[in-house]
Amino acid sequence: MQDKNSSKVYDVIIVGSGAGGGMATKVLSEAGLKVAVVEAGPHFDPADPAQRTQMKWPYESPRRGAGSQRPFGDFDSAYGGWEIDGEPYTRVPGTKFDWFRSHMLGGRTNHWGRISLRFGPNDFKHKSIDGLGDDWPIGYDDVKPYYNKVDKLIGVFGTKENLPNEPDGYFLPPPKPRLHELYFIKGSKKVGVPVIPARMSMLTKKINNDRGVCYYCGQCSRGCSVYADFSAGTCLIFPAQKAGGQIDLYVNSVVREVITNDEGKATGVTYISKDDRKEYSLKGKVVVLAASACSSARILLNSKSKQHPNGLGNSSGMVGKYLHDSTGASRAAFIPALMNRDIYNEDGVGGMHIYTPWWLDNRKLDFPRGYHLEMWGGMGMPSYGFGFNVNDLNKHIGEKVGGYGEQLRADVKKFYGSVVGISGRGECIAREDNYCELDPEVVDEFGIPVLRFNYTWTEHERLQAKHMHNTFEEILDAMGGKILGEKPGKEDDYGLAAPGRIIHEVGTTRMGNDPNKSVTNAYEQLHDANNVFVVDGGPFVSQADKNPTWTILALAWRTSDYIVDQLKKRNI
Amino acid sequence: MDRRDTIKSMLVGSIAGGLILSACQPDADEKKKSGETSDGLYGRTEKEKAHDLKVMGETFFNEHEVATIAVLCDLILPASASAGSAVDAGVPEFISFIARDIQSHQLPLRGGMMWLDHEATKRFTQAFILCSIDQQKQILDTIAYPEDAAPESAQGVKFFTLMRNLVLTGYYTSRMGIDDLGYQGNTPNTWDGVPDTVLAKHGLAYEEEWLAKCIDQEKRAVVAEWDAEGNLVN
Known part of the structure; x- marks a missing residue:
């Protein structure tokens, strides 16, 4: 040595x-x-041209951003x-x-x-x-x-909410919600789930002279070349x-x-x-x-x-x-009201503009400890996987699935930005x-x-995931959504992600x-x-x-x- | 040269086929401009660069398969009044690459194309790409609609679904496809909420209380300061 x-x-x-x-x-x-x-x-250094992936188009990667080399896609900075x-x-x-x-x-x-x-x-x-x-x-x-x-x-952007277990801080102002996020707010309100602005570490406003301000490319996972996250x-x-x-x-x-x-x-x-x-x-x-x-x-x-x-x-x-x-589970839904959208740039910050902190009392539930909700959706930049099962959603509106030719272009545009999802992230009891x-x-x-x-997981975590899925369905349903996939049951641990998968170990x-x-x-x-x-x-x-x-x-x-x-x- | 002639010529011989193939492709500068070739400048590590080069140097599909993919590409996404076809967007080259990069695609694609040729020979006594467009569509009609397909076509349905997926994803991740889709992002901007016309169309409005907390984009360049209670003062 x-x-x-x-x-x-x-x-x-x-x-x-x-x-x-x-x-x-x-x-x-x-x-x-x-x-x-x-x-x-x-x-x-995300600003180094040799390492930078931010602002690249999918066709700049021969695999169009597929995850065959980097698990979260070719442009992910890990x-x-x-x-x-x-x-x-x-x-x-x-x-x-x-x-x-x-x-x-x-x-x-x-x-x-x-x-x-x-x-x-x-x-x-x-x-x-x-x-x-x-x-x-x-x-x-x-x-x-x-x-x-x-x-x-x-x-960090966020808002003062005076919630007992979600302490406020020195926040920058949050960005306005996107369209699908307004649907979440409306749907959640109907079923009594509170939603507040997200709390994320992107600079919506200048914090010093060494770092840039967010320019809303939605690509924080690629690292920011102006150091705005x-x-x-x-x-x-x-x-x-x-x-x-x-x-x-x-x-x-x-x-x-x-x-x-x-x-x-x-x-x-x-x-x-x-x-x-x-x-x-x-x-x-x-x-x-x-x-x-x-x-x-x-x-x-x-x-x-x-x-x-x-x-x-x-x-x-x-x-x-x-x-x-952390525990984790997710569900997605198709929102018919979001079909045939007017197309505009809604990249926003890289991730959600809104979220739901834990809002219930575990004493009244069959599991300990809470979870928060993260929401996703929108008209994102296409990447490998975009266009897969292009018109499967037709089955929800009485139209034919499959086909080929000119019609597929219309299908792509019809469903672009019409699928949303919710993920729950909760607390596991340390053992x-x-x-x-x-x-x-x-x-x-x-x-x-x-x-x-x-x-291994225990019933604490499994029952929490079960509850997450009930919540997902309530909210997505209240949004007018057609919920996709089957609700996972006991045999699938209620959709609980494998330990480690949330990367909060x-x-x-x-x-x-x-x-x-x-x-x-x-x-x-x-x-x-x-x-x-x-x-x-x-x-x-x-x-x-x-x-x-x-x-x-x-x-x-x-x-x-x-x-x-x-x-x-x-x-x- | 029309499409069927091109494809027939491709089968004549590898040298002639190769020439025709390259003659029918946009020239290299054109491709570079459309971003269809990778110059490795997308933030690769040395190991990743080496992997890309290795994959790019490999061959998987034979000439007949390449020709079949091209035919399928343009059946699945022909040119429209305003946008080019899947072949115009370089989708066959993408499929060729992705099958070498994600090797689990290889068997289903190769076997699927053989299935297709078997079907074409059975019905029309020739390989799929030699069939007339009408004949090709007759075959596709039996495998392109999963809900209507006969059980004995299930393997063909599976293959065609994969091919359609790859064509669509290859197309809509190309410059041409992104323009056709109309995606507006991947450019510096100042997000200031959903356009009013869109809100009106959806019968939605921002809550005043919520909006009051959001960033005033006029002040985004002003360095943040807070009072002792954590209230932003500017």
């Missing part, structure tokens, strides 16, 4: 450059610390996917888990949905409410100041570099383990360079893991030493445990017996032991006050090594019915402030 920069000792080594790693890079470098960022994938050549993972037979990884600067923040929700007061203390899972060792008031700072630094590279790491931060970026560098000394404290990391397939080491006073919940757990489990025989931070055996993803662990036999192409997953290094039942303390600091921190979704005690990114960002900022403070006080 070779020492890279053998004389150099970094103040902090940050592993991963997504939401958590990006925030740590910014805050720690701005505090004057010497920072190394170690990223498994290449450098990525380098990786559900399976990565040479970097497998395994599952315990009879269990399911799908793991989406994106190896590039900025990680999954380059393509994510930008739904930017704060956790509410109840979300941190849910055991106190329904007796399930565990409470966080912190509460909303601990995180609130950081949510405020994140809002102002990064920008949030990604960790464009909004955190690049500005930190520009501000003169002492940041060394190590890209194409796969961290194998954290190295510890005789006292069990971290002294650095080892990594394999994808460029020459050799192993190197870096020295640092503090190590911040932000490789994503499961990847950070994997690094810890692989960091075995005399002092940490079960892996670093794992004296409790809790590393990898309590893995949980110790849902976990990832090291596979005892399998290594990846770098010789690093890989993860083996063990994840968290909990693998959960925080807590009891070192026997948690991996980190309330500052995301390992109980077992006080100079190692985890700032991705790993420390989440519970995932709430929200999306995790805004909370990852707020907690990473809070932890970074703590690191600066502890270094000053020479406590670490």
Whole structure:
């Protein structure tokens, strides 16, 4: 093994450059610390013409944007996917888990949905409410100041609604709803489901002079070349570099383990360079893991030493445990009133302009924990798959399905923008017996032991998905929709997506006050090594019915402030 | 040269067929302008570029299959008064690529075309592409309408549905197809709500209270500031 920069000792080594790693890079470098960022994938800048996919037409891809190379289509800005050549993972037979990884600067923040929700007061203390899972060792008031700072630094549109568990923030004004979204609002109102403007991190208004304003191409999943949406590279790491931060970026560098000394404290990391397939080491006073919940757990489990025989931070055996993803289910409908639409540009922001936060009382329901609703539809840019089953919808209006010739052109135009859908995203109860662990036999192409997953749903999640589908039907029906497909039944887990599929996996290094039942303390600091921190979704005690990114960002900022403070006080 | 003559010539021999094929295609500059050729400038990683090049260098369909695809393309989407046909939009080339890129299409397409030729030979004693347009349509009429099709045509229905899907998707993701559809987006703009005429047509209106919270596009370039309570002040 070779020492890279053998004389150099970094103040902090940050592993991963997504939401958590990006925030740590910014805050720690701005505090004057010497920072190394170690990223498994290449450098990525959505403004770089060689990497840019935004504003491309489908015919600029020979496969017209099909998902045969990138799972969410050729223009999606995620380098990786559900399976990565040479970097497998395994599952315990009879269990399911799908793991989406994106190896590039900025990680999954380059393509994510930008739904930017704060956790509410109840979300941190849910055991106190329904007796399930565990409470966080912190509460909303601990995180609130950081949510405020994140809002102002990064920008999020939304509206003040004064809802008890959906805290308001420092919002930019939202865009107006699209036509199909007005149908949703009307239909939902009829059945008593509230709808409010979405809360998403695109700049509808200027937030500073370094970033552009949204120009409504609807392509946030491709990354924004004017930096008008949030990604960790464009909004955190690049500005930190520009501000003169002492940041060394190590890209194409796969961290194998954290190295510890005789006292069990971290002294650095080892990594394999994808460029020459050799192993190197870096020295640092503090190590911040932000490789994503499961990847950070994997690094810890692989960091075995005399002092940490079960892996670093794992004296409790809790590393990898309590893995949980959001629940998810979806349904679509054909809206006859949206046939033969006037065509105009309604690309809008990349995703929904409206949404429904959880609105019911679980005490009156047969499942715990809520879900929110995301709505979709509209006259989007054609891509591979557009025009498939071109006139199947004719069966809903008494016309002939199939055919060929001139008529098909009319059918395409008749149904363009007439299909809408709803997705539910809910909270799963975190359980110790849902976990990832090291596979005892399998290594990846770098010789690093890989993860083996063990994840099952319970009736809590299944009944929640059942309820989601009832809600979908009520709303779609109230919109005058012809609901498509069959309603999934018990044999199909009520349409519940496989674990991992919502890509909100968290909990693998959960925080807590009891070192026997948690991996980190309330500052995301390992109980077992006080100079190692985890700032991705790993420390989440519970995932709430929200999306995790805004909370990852707020907690990473809070932890970074703590690191600066502890270094000053020479406590670490 | 009319379509049937072209196709018959293609079968004469590979050299002549090749010449005719290229003579009937728009020239390279024209294709580049219409975006039908990929120059790799769509944000590929090195690995992806290598994959594209590899796939582009491969051949799957034989000459007869290529000719059959072209015939089917224009039966499925002939030219209209205002837009070119599927062949004009380069759909056969797209289908040729996608069958190499998504290999699960290969068997159903190849086998389906053989099914079609078998059917054509049985009914009209010649391959599908050599049949008259009327004869071709007679065959298609038995497989193009899933609800009416006879059970013994089920395999043909499945093939034709796949072919129709690929033709439609290839066409409407081409420049020509996007223009025919009338898609207005993929261009910088300022979204300021549904046009009034459209709202009126649908009997909908924005709620005043909701609208008051939305972005005033006149102020989008003004750097946001908030008061201590988080209210936007500008």
